[in-house]
Amino acid sequence: MMKALFSSPLFAIALSVFAYMAGLWLNRKTHLALFNPLLVAYVIVISFLIVFSIPLEWYEKGGSFIDLFLAPATTVLALTIYRQRSIVRQHLLAVFAGTIAGSIASMGFIWVLSRILNLPEDIAFSLLPKSITTPLAIAVSNSIGGIQAVTVLAVIITGITGNILAPIVFRLFRIKDEIVQGISIGTASHAVGTSKALELGEIQGALSSVAMAISGIITVIVATVVFPA
Amino acid sequence: MKYLKQLAIVFLFCLAGESISFFLPFTFPSTIISLLLMLVCLLCNVIKEDTIKDVSDFLLMNMAFFFIPAGVEIIEHFALIRSILIPFILIAIVSTIAVMLVSAGAVALALKAERRFRK
Numbered sequence: 520m521m522k523a524l525f526s527s528p529l530f531a532i533a534l535s536v537f538a539y540m541a542g543l544w545l546n547r548k549t550h551l552a553l554f555n556p557l558l559v560a561y562v563i564v565i566s567f568l569i570v571f572s573i574p575l576e577w578y579e580k581g582g583s584f585i586d587l588f589l590a591p592a593t594t595v596l597a598l599t600i601y602r603q604r605s606i607v608r609q610h611l612l613a614v615f616a617g618t619i620a621g622s623i624a625s626m627g628f629i630w631v632l633s634r635i636l637n638l639p640e641d642i643a644f645s646l647l648p649k650s651i652t653t654p655l656a657i658a659v660s661n662s663i664g665g666i667q668a669v670t671v672l673a674v675i676i677t678g679i680t681g682n683i684l685a686p687i688v689f690r691l692f693r694i695k696d697e698i699v700q701g702i703s704i705g706t707a708s709h710a711v712g713t714s715k716a717l718e719l720g721e722i723q724g725a726l727s728s729v730a731m732a733i734s735g736i737i738t739v740i741v742a743t744v745v746f747p748a
Numbered sequence: 749m750k751y752l753k754q755l756a757i758v759f760l761f762c763l764a765g766e767s768i769s770f771f772l773p774f775t776f777p778s779t780i781i782s783l784l785l786m787l788v789c790l791l792c793n794v795i796k797e798d799t800i801k802d803v804s805d806f807l808l809m810n811m812a813f814f815f816i817p818a819g820v821e822i823i824e825h826f827a828l829i830r831s832i833l834i835p836f837i838l839i840a841i842v843s844t845i846a847v848m849l850v851s852a853g854a855v856a857l858a859l860k861a862e863r864r865f866r867k
Contacts, residue, residue, distance in 0.1 A: 588814045595803075598786075601787060613858045620854035621848075646839060668825060710811065
């Protein structure tokens with residue numbers, strides 16, 4: 520009976536939707552970046568699976584349907600860039616300088632720090648694409664030999680860090696320019712950081728979302744060239 | 749019908765990306781090929797924003813939801829994560845701040861160069 524219920528693909532989809540709704544609700548109520556909707560959804564789904572001792576394979580019967588939308592969700596990021604084309608054209612040099620320097624610095628830092636702290640290679644590969652948006656990070660992780668679930672976790676921690684610390688970093692280092700703020704948040708902390716950029720201002724929000732998409736593409740290209748499978 | 753048609757168009761881009769990636773002599777994520785393909789088609793007016801707008805906004809707005817199963821797999825790596833948790837979180841946080849500063853510095857330099865060039 521339990522098996523019939525919990526191993527149905529519909530169960531996994533319903534559980535995921537409710538967990539995500541709970542995450543959105545908690546985030547809206549508390550306004551705390553730490554209650555990231557995706558993070559809350561994970562904790563709920565994972566706890567549920569553990570409490571009712573439901574094997575991961577049962578959950579994945581429905582999970583694979585949700586996974587199916589990863590590729591389309593990545594593809595339509597094209598629209599995000601397209602919609603910001605006039606602001607990109609206006610600040611072309613700044614956008615490319617910030618995203619290229621940031622993406623390369625990100626991978627360099629992570630590689631060096633992982634070596635210093637002696638992390639296993641698959642963990643280092645999973646961390647490498649962590650500053651870019653989740654669907655692109657998953658694609659990189661899979662193609663260079665990382666563990667996709669570890670990558671997703673690193674991406675979430677990065678987003679929350681950027682979201683919380685961006686205003687503090689800007690105050691500490693006296694970064695006041697709207698263009699500088701927008702591009703650096705999007706490059707360092709993807710969509711979760713972008714939601715903070717939108718709070719800082721319209722220009723910051725627009726540039727952050729476009730920097731997120733462009734630094735994602737740059738990271739994919741650099742990572743697959745430097746670490747070919 | 750409108751939504752089904754838009755969804756089918758987005759799926760067609762994904763399929764095109766997958767086919768191209770299959771024939772590439774090196775590994776490159778197919779989803780990025782479809783993204784670039786769609787961007788080029790939009791910029792060159794091959795497709796209009798309206799052709800894919802509603803379904804794209806649905807996907808973009810609920811983006812995070814689609815990553816839940818990909819992340820839930822972490823259950824299988826609990827032991828591994830626990831053994832490296834502190835350096836893992838440390839790297840994630842420190843590198844985020846460092847990247848923000850490098851990126852900000854590069855943008856500031858670019859803006860300065862641009863202003864000087866315009867004068």
